[in-house]
Amino acid sequence: LAKTTQPISMDSYEGQEVNITCSHNNIATNDYITWYQQFPSQGPRFIIQGYKTKVTNEVASLFIPADRKSSTLSLPRVSLSDTAVYYCLVGLSGGSYIPTFGRGTSLIVHP
């Protein structure tokens, strides 16, 4: 299983763009990269998933360089409600996947 490394915490202000980088040096060829968001006392919520280059949805963008050894979650114009813990997961496509969560990145958005 590919191990991931993320910053433990980050601070930002409302309206700013936030970029959270995850390192996954031993990512395997068939591994996908998935990001989840978790608010206190709630279950994690899927944000975005990608394999290479760039993926964008209504919530975030995911940038993956050619070597795929890292990925960056980009949150445009954050608000106070984006204060949460963000997890990066790396794993195999298909049914036999055991999701491995690290400690995540605690993002605090200030007024």
Added chain:
Amino acid sequence: ETGVTQSPTHLIKTRGQQVTLRCSSQSGHNTVSWYQQALGQGPQFIFQYYREEENGRGNFPPRFSGLQFPNYSSELNVNALELDDSALYLCASSFPGQGQGIATQYFGPGTRLTVL
């Protein structure tokens, strides 16, 4: 479409007791995974059930066991409770093989277990 639900919301037990937690998966999902989340930590994978069979297990002792029923709902049973079992227990359902990539996990709100 009904989301993932878990019961009970909160539970207090004493050391040595047994507990059963329940999870109803999202409609159409045939896979359920259980996680333990201690305070300040990320969720730790306990095990996964796919079509009523255990389909993977994390580093948890045998006193953590589970079941998945024909309607894909699931139970997590923990015997001989220890103080360190106090945590938020999360259930997530998914439908592997639906498109490319890793099947999205849809999490329930969790059950907060306190062992005294």
